[in-house]
Amino acid sequence: MKIRKLGYLLLIVPIMGLATNSWDRVELEERGFVITMAIDAAQPDEDSPADRIKLAMTLPGPRAVAEQEDDGVAIYAEQGQTIAQVKENICRKMSESLYFGHAKVLIFGEEILADGDLLARVLEDIAANSEINSKCIVLATGDPIEDILAAKPHGQNLVGLHISKYYEAIGGNGAGGVGKMDLEMLRDALNRDNSAIIPKISLCEDEEGLIFGGGAILADFELVRFAEDEELAGLLWFRRGGGEIRTICTNDEYISLKIVSHRGKFNFLEENGKLICIAEVKISGSIENYLTMPIDGLDEAFADSISGEILEIFGIMRDEGGIDGFALRERLRKRHHGLYTRHNAACDNDWADIYQNMEIRPVVNVKIVN
Numbered sequence: 001m002k003i004r005k006l007g008y009l010l011l012i013v014p015i016m017g018l019a020t021n022s023w024d025r026v027e028l029e030e031r032g033f034v035i036t037m038a039i040d041a042a043q044p045d046e047d048s049p050a051d052r053i054k055l056a057m058t059l060p061g062p063r064a065v066a067e068q069e070d071d072g073v074a075i076y077a078e079q080g081q082t083i084a085q086v087k088e089n090i091c092r093k094m095s096e097s098l099y100f101g102h103a104k105v106l107i108f109g110e111e112i113l114a115d116g117d118l119l120a121r122v123l124e125d126i127a128a129n130s131e132i133n134s135k136c137i138v139l140a141t142g143d144p145i146e147d148i149l150a151a152k153p154h155g156q157n158l159v160g161l162h163i164s165k166y167y168e169a170i171g172g173n174g175a176g177g178v179g180k181m182d183l184e185m186l187r188d189a190l191n192r193d194n195s196a197i198i199p200k201i202s203l204c205e206d207e208e209g210l211i212f213g214g215g216a217i218l219a220d221f222e223l224v225r226f227a228e229d230e231e232l233a234g235l236l237w238f239r240r241g242g243g244e245i246r247t248i249c250t251n252d253e254y255i256s257l258k259i260v261s262h263r264g265k266f267n268f269l270e271e272n273g274k275l276i277c278i279a280e281v282k283i284s285g286s287i288e289n290y291l292t293m294p295i296d297g298l299d300e301a302f303a304d305s306i307s308g309e310i311l312e313i314f315g316i317m318r319d320e321g322g323i324d325g326f327a328l329r330e331r332l333r334k335r336h337h338g339l340y341t342r343h344n345a346a347c348d349n350d351w352a353d354i355y356q357n358m359e360i361r362p363v364v365n366v367k368i369v370n
Contacts, residue, residue: 299366
């Protein structure tokens with residue numbers, strides 16, 4: 001009897017396994033795995049005047065009702081009032097359920113970045129969606145979001161995979177001053193001081209390739225403007241990274257310095273009642289090109305150039321948008337509480353006034369190792 005029961009059991013287990021595999025296969029075939037998402041403000045529509053957002057996305061594999069389809073990649077774009085509503089509308093068209101858990105990239109369009117209330121609402125919707133990973137890479141663009149998703153950089157059809165590989169190839173930090181940003185970092189920056197600088201992605205002139213560079217400056221949850229890499233270069237010195245190249249022209253000769261390592265920190269002091277922020281940066285680098293001139297004095301020349309980058313980024317953040325992009329308020333409060341309390345009382349607890357009148361003093365030390 002026991003042998004017969006064992007035989008039944010051995011027969012049932014493989015059948016259960018086959019059934020499970022069948023259900024898994026059906027689930028895979030009936031679910032749309034979103035790789036890249038892009039969100040912008042909705043375009044005016046007489047039939048749906050209440051629509052607020054446009055959500056575009058790419059999915060691998062052929063889809064019969066996609067807005068665009070090319071080489072096995074489908075692009076959907078739909079408008080609605082919330083992300084959940086747009087998702088439902090697309091699911092009805094596809095006859096599939098969408099899954100955001102594999103989404104690698106989220107791109108924000110220019111119009112939604114210019115509408116602070118709408119951006120805040122969308123970020124709340126995203127936070128409420130448990131499928132969307134907080135480590136999803138965030139980018140901003142001034143180009144139409146559908147055109148960004150339809151690009152084929154280096155022949156790669158899935159833009160999200162291309163962007164993910166780009167950040168892996170350059171060490172995960174991003175090139176230029178802005179660096180890499182994810183959803184969690186964006187929410188933290190906006191919750192801390194209502195401001196952020198989101199890395200920018202743009203179409204090449206041929207509309208096939210993509211360019212990483214520059215950033216979208218947000219203050220009070222709204223877009224101030226897009227800035228170029230050269231303007232944002234000073235951000236680099238206060239985040240992790242390396243391998244950057246800085247080039248200066250001295251005595252009619254162009255000289256490139258490859259950054260081997262760098263470390264930036266902030267300190268505070270008071271002189272004659274004026275609050276001063278010391279932006280201290282220590283850099284080690286190697287000269288990357290043939291020199292026809294002595295190396296003496298090049299360290300100071302590079303230090304002067306990098307000091308200018310630091311002052312420029314402070315000018316952009318502080319003077320154009322009132323952005324405390326380096327969290328100086330928190331640094332001052334935690335590390336120099338006496339200074340913070342004294343100046344806070346003198347300005348009636350108005351940090352914006354303290355920040356605007358604070359002197360920024362770069363102190364840059366460059367060591368050329370070769």
